[in-house]
Amino acid sequence: MPKKEAVFAVPGALTTRTGGTIYDRELLHMLRLQGWQVRHLELPGGFPQPGAVEMARAVADLQAIPGDCPVIVDGLAFGALDPADVRGIAAPVVALCHHPLALEAGLAPDVAATLAEREMANLAMAAQVVVPSPHTAAVLQAQFGVPLAKLSIAEPGVTRPGPAPAAGRTTPPLILSVGIVTPRKGHDILLKALARLTDLDWQAAIVGRVHDVAEAAALRDLAARLGLTARVAFTGEISDDRLSELYARAHLFALATRFEGYGMAFAEALCRGLPIVSCRTGAVPDTVPAAAGCLVDVDDDAAFAEAIRRLLQDPTQYRQMAAAAKAAAEDLPTWEQTANVMAAALLRAGGNGSP
Numbered sequence: 001m002p003k004k005e006a007v008f009a010v011p012g013a014l015t016t017r018t019g020g021t022i023y024d025r026e027l028l029h030m031l032r033l034q035g036w037q038v039r040h041l042e043l044p045g046g047f048p049q050p051g052a053v054e055m056a057r058a059v060a061d062l063q064a065i066p067g068d069c070p071v072i073v074d075g076l077a078f079g080a081l082d083p084a085d086v087r088g089i090a091a092p093v094v095a096l097c098h099h100p101l102a103l104e105a106g107l108a109p110d111v112a113a114t115l116a117e118r119e120m121a122n123l124a125m126a127a128q129v130v131v132p133s134p135h136t137a138a139v140l141q142a143q144f145g146v147p148l149a150k151l152s153i154a155e156p157g158v159t160r161p162g163p164a165p166a167a168g169r170t171t172p173p174l175i176l177s178v179g180i181v182t183p184r185k186g187h188d189i190l191l192k193a194l195a196r197l198t199d200l201d202w203q204a205a206i207v208g209r210v211h212d213v214a215e216a217a218a219l220r221d222l223a224a225r226l227g228l229t230a231r232v233a234f235t236g237e238i239s240d241d242r243l244s245e246l247y248a249r250a251h252l253f254a255l256a257t258r259f260e261g262y263g264m265a266f267a268e269a270l271c272r273g274l275p276i277v278s279c280r281t282g283a284v285p286d287t288v289p290a291a292a293g294c295l296v297d298v299d300d301d302a303a304f305a306e307a308i309r310r311l312l313q314d315p316t317q318y319r320q321m322a323a324a325a326k327a328a329a330e331d332l333p334t335w336e337q338t339a340n341v342m343a344a345a346l347l348r349a350g351g352n353g354s355p
Helices: 019-033 052-063 109-125 134-144 187-195 213-225 240-249 264-271 301-313 315-329 335-349
Strands: 005-011 037-043 071-074 093-096 128-131 151-153 174-178 203-207 232-236 252-254 276-279 293-296
Touching: 005 019, 005 052, 019 037, 019 264, 019 335, 037 052, 093 109, 093 335, 109 134, 128 134, 128 335, 134 151, 151 335, 174 187, 174 240, 174 264, 187 203, 187 213, 187 301, 203 240, 213 232, 252 264, 252 301, 264 276, 264 315, 276 301, 293 301, 293 315, 301 315
Parallel strands: 005 037, 005 071, 071 093, 093 128, 128 151, 174 203, 174 252, 203 232, 252 276, 276 293
Antiparallel strands: none
16 A cells, blocks of 8 residues: 655645646645645746756756655746756656646747657656646647546546625626736736727726736736726735635626636636626637637737627626526536646555555
């Protein structure tokens, strides 16, 4: 009987409120509840482009793990490591790839090419690869040469919200967008779409940690130029309670993302019964059912605005999509199911006397 021991290596603090880190934190917690002895290894936070000192520390920490103990390595770090250093990791590696690093929007072509080359080489050395969606699995097979035999799909679980506050939806309607401030999330397209809707009564909140300081400044400048400063709030990173309050008050969820490996905020919106406006890209069509969301082409602010307009002006369509969102939420996985997939991957990876 193999020992249920493992290491979980995550770059940066587990308290960070990003989709990937929330996934890692919930997965770690659930594995421990299931009887796994999982040691959390905090890698430096500069990934995927750390400094030389940070990189050296991460490599040393990973290479120090004994060869009989499997290690889950978050893809934000694993895909960026030098393949020569990965070859020096004795422990069986389970690569947790939220989405390929090279597909992040706004990367210089040479940086994207280097990340793609490294991630392909590193994934080939991983004992197992776990992804959050069928779309990411398909991308890794087609573009990174990962064989189906070592791929597992562990979709993020959801935590069902409690009863909604009595206050309910706000007036004017609140358009809620949740996503870190980085070009990939398309907050600029959302702002341009909202500028086409100033004839309607609404307010908007863009929630998310500032990952890219220059992008945050550019978005605030754009909002000012479009005359939206009084109607759009940039909240930054907020507490769970505050975010739950905004979900409860929101009328609809809108995220003009340019790519998603899964998109945990969409699942949260479904659980809240919110119609969704987003883009037909990455794993979004797999996560957002057609009956619950309006998906348009990436970077099409006119179509994005029209989708929001319909939901604000057509109460029948709104009610139908809200009901479809609640129904879809019933089929979303639990974190226990997510952990079950990872546990099976750990056992297949080897170490601790297992095959």
